[in-house]
Amino acid sequence: MDRVDGRKQGQIRPVRMTPNYNKYAEGSVLIEVGDTRVICTATVEERVPPFLKGLGKGWVTAEYSMLPRATGSRTIREAARGKLGGRTMEIQRLIGRALRSVVNLEALGERSLTMDCDVIQADGGTRTASITGAYVAMIFALNRLVEQGMLEKIPVSDFIAATSVGIVKGRPVIDLCYAEDSVAEVDMNVVMTGTGRFVEIQGTGEEATFSREEMNQLLDLAAAGIEELNKVQRQVLGDIAAKIG
Amino acid sequence: MDRVDGRKQGQIRPVRMTPNYNKYAEGSVLIEVGDTRVICTATVEERVPPFLKGLGKGWVTAEYSMLPRATGSRTIREAARGKLGGRTMEIQRLIGRALRSVVNLEALGERSLTMDCDVIQADGGTRTASITGAYVAMIFALNRLVEQGMLEKIPVSDFIAATSVGIVKGRPVIDLCYAEDSVAEVDMNVVMTGTGRFVEIQGTGEEATFSREEMNQLLDLAAAGIEELNKVQRQVLGDIAAKIG
Amino acid sequence: MDRVDGRKQGQIRPVRMTPNYNKYAEGSVLIEVGDTRVICTATVEERVPPFLKGLGKGWVTAEYSMLPRATGSRTIREAARGKLGGRTMEIQRLIGRALRSVVNLEALGERSLTMDCDVIQADGGTRTASITGAYVAMIFALNRLVEQGMLEKIPVSDFIAATSVGIVKGRPVIDLCYAEDSVAEVDMNVVMTGTGRFVEIQGTGEEATFSREEMNQLLDLAAAGIEELNKVQRQVLGDIAAKIG
Amino acid sequence: MDRVDGRKQGQIRPVRMTPNYNKYAEGSVLIEVGDTRVICTATVEERVPPFLKGLGKGWVTAEYSMLPRATGSRTIREAARGKLGGRTMEIQRLIGRALRSVVNLEALGERSLTMDCDVIQADGGTRTASITGAYVAMIFALNRLVEQGMLEKIPVSDFIAATSVGIVKGRPVIDLCYAEDSVAEVDMNVVMTGTGRFVEIQGTGEEATFSREEMNQLLDLAAAGIEELNKVQRQVLGDIAAKIG
Amino acid sequence: MDRVDGRKQGQIRPVRMTPNYNKYAEGSVLIEVGDTRVICTATVEERVPPFLKGLGKGWVTAEYSMLPRATGSRTIREAARGKLGGRTMEIQRLIGRALRSVVNLEALGERSLTMDCDVIQADGGTRTASITGAYVAMIFALNRLVEQGMLEKIPVSDFIAATSVGIVKGRPVIDLCYAEDSVAEVDMNVVMTGTGRFVEIQGTGEEATFSREEMNQLLDLAAAGIEELNKVQRQVLGDIAAKIG
């Protein structure tokens, strides 16, 4: 019994990353996971938010947005509505938190990294693709600071990547495309490090519930998939990958 | 090695619920979990949001807010800032999703329940207390619809309650008070049914990560605590408890 | 001819104040006037608004809000609508102005008091109950500053309390409950000091007018009622009452 | 002892009204009270706000605004700040309420009058000048409806005008200019009918209080001044004045 | 073949300017072009926007607004809607840019001029009338700075005035009134200096296009009309006119 797009239960979609996609950003990557496409850019600024001023620490934050026609039917721009939606805020808080879990903010110094994740086309898994891509863009930007002599080394302790898992028609699967996501009984986003530790687990049964056993199956799938994503990240980073941790 | 307030590792704080705290609402409860106090009210309206119009289904949604001085230092009102913060939106989406997981929306019919969770005093665990209390207020309101002959039976399949677990100074504990929460390495909110199934798991390591084993310990603590919360809910509901499921 | 709830023309509803209702605020009280319930908290901050910076004067301001289900039918949160309504602004300006009339702002020094009045349940007279309760919360907070040695004495010259009066079915009455308020021809809010001087009079005939004689009757009722409110305030304040003026 | 501009205690400033100041509005007047200048326009629309739909009643509402340079130093536009201030809302609610007190809304039928009061230059008393001027603009608009055969008669029972009174350096005076208003101990706005009944009294002691006797003196001054304003209104209205009441 | 109001093809409407229309502003004028009436005020402030701080340069900016009943049917206030419309922003950017083109910002020093253009009555050409009037108000304000010894000379190199031209029923005409503007195939706003140079040209064919030859005809009309406007400006400025350039 294959999935809607012919994939196996534990098979992630093809992942492609185009580094330095943007000529201005300090780090950038276009990540494509199947038909999901996200431009991730890293901006370095020599200042921190007010609550960190004078503490000698840096900050990493993220913003997330979808182009109006990233989706099957056009969605109204949040700028036009005059406010960010709850889903957007939830996602950008998640991305920032995930990245910060492996960054040594003291070693970063009083500077901030803003990761912009702009979804050009959405086919499920945009938040996890954003994390996986933003991680790479962030490393590019930090490596540049090292090369410019502003940092001694990349202040990052581990890799970070993310994927979605879920229960579709009673069966646990990984990396749901939109057609699967829209009918899933359980939806779970998992962020893990390169050494297999959890950074974030968000599992939710919309109008449904799930057992401890099902949860364990989902986490097994996620762990295997994230290992594969780490490999793609290492390839794109090339020599820089060795400087992490 | 006891906790900051003398509790054992797996011990939840005293829980108290005052039913019918509000004379206007169709259902209401004041829930106190330690020093955390939340007023939960249920409002029944004979209409549904536009996206459900004409589908013969109902809706359950939630709103969450903190009084400015619910916290140690005063926080600015979201009404004064002119917009809801990301944290607020995340929490009210969580409460609504959790409650909907056990409600038969078709059986509810074209009406909506709005659960208002207003935090009068916050000492950690406000979102999980809101879920536990809002569940009871919702049942009161639904029971009233049954008594008025508008529903045949309470269209709810199971109990729902929630608690927080986390790792504090390397040790998994349940129901973190603010003093613990502010120094926790890992923070996890767990929503479960009366029959021990998961509704929602949100685990996050802010500037930290956690292992699969640690996660299992946290879920064990949560499961035991939520069973106790279910007992308190049953007591407050009295005879009505038997009409659920 | 008795009133809708059996009261006499000049009889105010039972008044109860629970001091220190909030564990964080510098001063707090839960005031209940009949079924109207308002949580009043005082927050002390060691800074003043920009327009007072460097002038050696303090400031007292107030915010007012109603929980969505404080009323018979649910009202939409101002935070959700993204702005404060005109009624809210009018009321919070009134509360602040009333309190400031008896505070020696120079003696207060460069600090500000923010009084939050959150209506938990509304049955008429929420703005006047807010003033009466906020006054007490403010005195608690100022007394604490005296005890901490930050002020020499409580910089307040007199008591302040407020009530509503109005003409209902042609007859002047005091302390209108919602059922009376909604049919009143004339509605007047009166704020007075402990020595019987006026701080604020706001009389309005919605789709009606009133004579000078009627106004005099209303003010007589108000003066008597406010004297009773002063007594309750003195009881709650206990020994602190003697330090005022 | 004369006042800052040489007036006697009970003397109002010169009042001038230019009728039909605007070529589009159904009724309009430029009112000048001393150096205070307000353009008042009446707009008639054949629809009512949602809460009145189908009730066979009309509505009268008002909006108030000041040009940025109506005042000594430039004030930021409310449109630029993105919201109406509390003072603006308070004033426009007052104007609407005052006018409605003499309009027979049933006789008006399902149509609405919107009174726009735009302050071109402000020298104290802008809200009371707005009421006095808006009343005249409203009568012009209603008379036009009579002439067009849409109303049988002007559905207004009485005249309405307003003035400010206050205590300046211990002495009650009428119609305060800005120089007086900014140092007044007590400030009171009074709206009265042509037959001497009260519509609205708003007396306030900013950082001060006032006695019953002082209040009576202020009301005596107001009553006399409003009689004079009625005369000016009658002159401007000419023959139409006889059709009121 | 005459125009709707009897004017010739190249004839502008009667122009009248009332100087010092506002008693507070540093410079002001009421400009009337036919039935279009705009109050222009200049405010001088001894500070510049953040992006110019410390650069020793000044700034000139403009704000534009229409009273709700400036038009045939009432328009909702931008303050009530909570945001500026696109048309308003476009116009105020245009006015500011036009004025800055002839001001020596270095010579102005670190101060800013804010030109407020408030349309009291609109009958076509409100943005060009605003520019023509705001120029005069600006010169008055700058001359006052010269008289106060704060500037050595008026730091303005040339005159600025503006008019509209357009193609109505196939025929190029100048200074379109609203009746013409609403049916015009091509609409062009032209801002020119006293020496006949262009500052701004905005030509647009709403649902239509235009040829190079037509554009040349329109510019010929505009140049002649703007010369006439310059004459009126010189008259109003009197002796001050000689100090420009």
Add this chain to the structure above:
Amino acid sequence: MDRVDGRKQGQIRPVRMTPNYNKYAEGSVLIEVGDTRVICTATVEERVPPFLKGLGKGWVTAEYSMLPRATGSRTIREAARGKLGGRTMEIQRLIGRALRSVVNLEALGERSLTMDCDVIQADGGTRTASITGAYVAMIFALNRLVEQGMLEKIPVSDFIAATSVGIVKGRPVIDLCYAEDSVAEVDMNVVMTGTGRFVEIQGTGEEATFSREEMNQLLDLAAAGIEELNKVQRQVLGDIAAKIG
């Protein structure tokens, strides 16, 4: 004397268009003009804005936005600031107006086209690239409606393309890159049809002015460049190009 990037005075940058860049939109193109990159998508909806309801006419509108890191330094998202800037509104009004000038809205029927122009990377000329690209995306979408039998023919009378011209260091040039644009004395955006008629001219001298002769030189450059852009449009459209007009 060559330009900063070696181009000749009348030479436009390399233009590349990738058709069907987005898998969901009814029409889409990625346009690249030098380093300026804009994703243009066309959305067809079977409804029109309220002001056109029931008139049997369609509508074409546009939205424009820049990714935060489209520029050298990061710009704050308009969604985060809660409102669209004046520049954005001006540009999206321009794009919509330009496209509508060649569309037969009656023939389009009661449906609307929304053109989204999202700037991925900005190096000058983003608004003109948006127009040139949006035109092609719009034709793709309209052709699809023809192929689906919903329209008889493409209801467009002519081609539309746009470019910028300007005076840089005293010399008229075409298609300014950011380095030129930021120092230009005069900046002009020109929109023309395939048959050489003007749709829109917006010429502006920021802190400068220009002569009639200079304007003529700029228009000559623009006309030649737009002819070249039309050729690229025709190539991308292939057979569809013949169905226009």
